[in-house]
Amino acid sequence: xxxxxxxxxxxxSAGIIGVFVVLRGDSFLAHAIPHGSFAGAAVAVTIGLSPxxxxxxxxxxxALAMHFLGKKGRRDVVIALLxxxxxxxxxFMLSLSGDYSNEVYALLFGQVxxxxxxxxxxMSILAIVAVTLVLCxxxxxxxxxxxxxxxSVQGVNNNLVALLFTIVIACVTTASVPIxxxxxxxxxxxxxxAAACALARNPIHAITLSSIFALCCMWLSVALSVLTDLxxxxxxxxxSACVYAVAxxxxxxxxx
Amino acid sequence: MMxxxxxxxxxxxxxxxxxxxxxxxxxxxxxNGRSLLDVHGIHVEIGGTEILKGIDLSVxxxxxxxxxxxxxxxxxxxxRTILGDIEPSSGTxxxxxxxxxxxxxxxxxxxxxxxxxxLPIRAKDLVALGLDGQRFGIGIRSSHFWDQVExxxxxxxxxxxxxxxxxxxxxxxxxxxxxxxxxVANPKLMLLxxxxxxxxxxxxxxxxxLLNSIRTRxxxxxxxxxxxxxxxxxxxxxxxxxxxxxxxxxxxxxxITTEVLSKLYCHPIEVLHAxxxxxxxxxxxxxAHAHDADPFGAKKAED
Numbered sequence: 001x002x003x004x005x006x007x008x009x010x011x012x013s014a015g016i017i018g019v020f021v022v023l024r025g026d027s028f029l030a031h032a033i034p035h036g037s038f039a040g041a042a043v044a045v046t047i048g049l050s051p052x053x054x055x056x057x058x059x060x061x062x063a064l065a066m067h068f069l070g071k072k073g074r075r076d077v078v079i080a081l082l083x084x085x086x087x088x089x090x091x092f093m094l095s096l097s098g099d100y101s102n103e104v105y106a107l108l109f110g111q112v113x114x115x116x117x118x119x120x121x122x123m124s125i126l127a128i129v130a131v132t133l134v135l136c137x138x139x140x141x142x143x144x145x146x147x148x149x150x151x152s153v154q155g156v157n158n159n160l161v162a163l164l165f166t167i168v169i170a171c172v173t174t175a176s177v178p179i180x181x182x183x184x185x186x187x188x189x190x191x192x193x194a195a196a197c198a199l200a201r202n203p204i205h206a207i208t209l210s211s212i213f214a215l216c217c218m219w220l221s222v223a224l225s226v227l228t229d230l231x232x233x234x235x236x237x238x239x240s241a242c243v244y245a246v247a248x249x250x251x252x253x254x255x256x
Numbered sequence: 257m258m259x260x261x262x263x264x265x266x267x268x269x270x271x272x273x274x275x276x277x278x279x280x281x282x283x284x285x286x287x288n289g290r291s292l293l294d295v296h297g298i299h300v301e302i303g304g305t306e307i308l309k310g311i312d313l314s315v316x317x318x319x320x321x322x323x324x325x326x327x328x329x330x331x332x333x334x335x336r337t338i339l340g341d342i343e344p345s346s347g348t349x350x351x352x353x354x355x356x357x358x359x360x361x362x363x364x365x366x367x368x369x370x371x372x373x374x375l376p377i378r379a380k381d382l383v384a385l386g387l388d389g390q391r392f393g394i395g396i397r398s399s400h401f402w403d404q405v406e407x408x409x410x411x412x413x414x415x416x417x418x419x420x421x422x423x424x425x426x427x428x429x430x431x432x433x434x435x436x437x438x439x440v441a442n443p444k445l446m447l448l449x450x451x452x453x454x455x456x457x458x459x460x461x462x463x464x465x466l467l468n469s470i471r472t473r474x475x476x477x478x479x480x481x482x483x484x485x486x487x488x489x490x491x492x493x494x495x496x497x498x499x500x501x502x503x504x505x506x507x508x509x510x511x512i513t514t515e516v517l518s519k520l521y522c523h524p525i526e527v528l529h530a531x532x533x534x535x536x537x538x539x540x541x542x543x544a545h546a547h548d549a550d551p552f553g554a555k556k557a558e559d
Contacts, residue, residue, distance in 0.1 A: 023376075135394055137392055139388055140390060142377070142385055142389065143385045146375065146382065147437070149366040150366065150389075151385075151390070153357075154386070154389050154390045154441070155359035156389060156390045194374075196376070197375070197376045198374050201378055202376060202377065203376055203377060203381065205376065206376035251374075
């Protein structure tokens, strides 16, 4: 039961927030924060804290670092360097603490079948915070993503919007990574929303469609994972890539 | 967002509405001393290079001002300084007595907007963001709100494609949508950076006559930058001719002359008139560029 509930929360939050990840062209950030936060989990395991706590702190810190350092130099380069540094640091910490590496391995690839009640509460709160934050700033977020210069003339603080959105990604990361794993959160944040954007005509449709796609991928993957006893990661990645491919084909047919 | 509709725009300024039927020339005279925008002696330095070397200009309500110069002359820098994005190293900008315009006072159409064809945004959604894009919270858009959007889109002839995804419109259609997004909040001043750069001549003429009718009807002042003055020549009240950070400001026929431009460029320039068009070219070696504000044919992106 926890598994279905958890996967629904993950799919809905990733589906909604992913639309803005795609609109802003922030896919790389959505890739880097989940993977970077894995280092935090590794540190936490080494010093005897819960991996999820470590991951949450690392997600927030790496999000803030990417935001503030990204303004100083080329953003993509800064994100790439931070990502490599965090992954390498995480691997190093893991090699120091061989005993607990199973727990951290789960954070990379997900363990949707072993969600505890307290995990469920934490992730639901984080997901609700993230989605509420995004819905409250939906208009400045859209304006600053599509037409930043005009938005700034209108009084939108593009920098503040970018910072808030980075924090949103950190929240979703912490909520979702223990369930689907860092690898898979990335595909869930990008593929269903991109498929929805190819088909939808307005932002509300895109958000609705993206949530539906993400839910379908997630439920299908959980079911297949339970039936075949194989890791969920493979199914999430494959199904979301398929959704994107099918959506692009349909969009192409519509145009002609 | 301003609550009143566009047609009521100038009623709070008595003399504005009484002079609304005057010609543009009379209007600019009538508002002398009550200018909307005053730029006084601004110098701008970026990365140690002086981009603007002391620019003075003023814009009266309803005036149409052309900012002419080649690429790299400082047109975008001047517009962004007026917007308050760039801090001048000396000099002042004041918009209706303020250092930085209030939200909704100025509409801006930047140069070269790239819109993804997959963007799930209809043309009217983009214009709507021009009206409430700065608002936080989950607001319900009233029918009055959508009336304002429709009004702005009709004013620029964009209403017939209001429901189409904005990324799949043609360049000319997107330009109209962006102008509507700048217009919808009832600005006093509109700044357009090279809006004609990627348009064919027919579309460019359409956009210019559209802007001309907007400023006549709504009394909005317009500053438009371009590298070719010809599509604008009959509409402009004033020209600001920029060359390497210096500017001459005046009426078109006073500025686009052999003497004035030779002095501005510090190089012999010849201005020829042919069939209502002007050609500006380097005087001594006849290196002519008929449509080009830069008589030396400096390397340009379009070439």
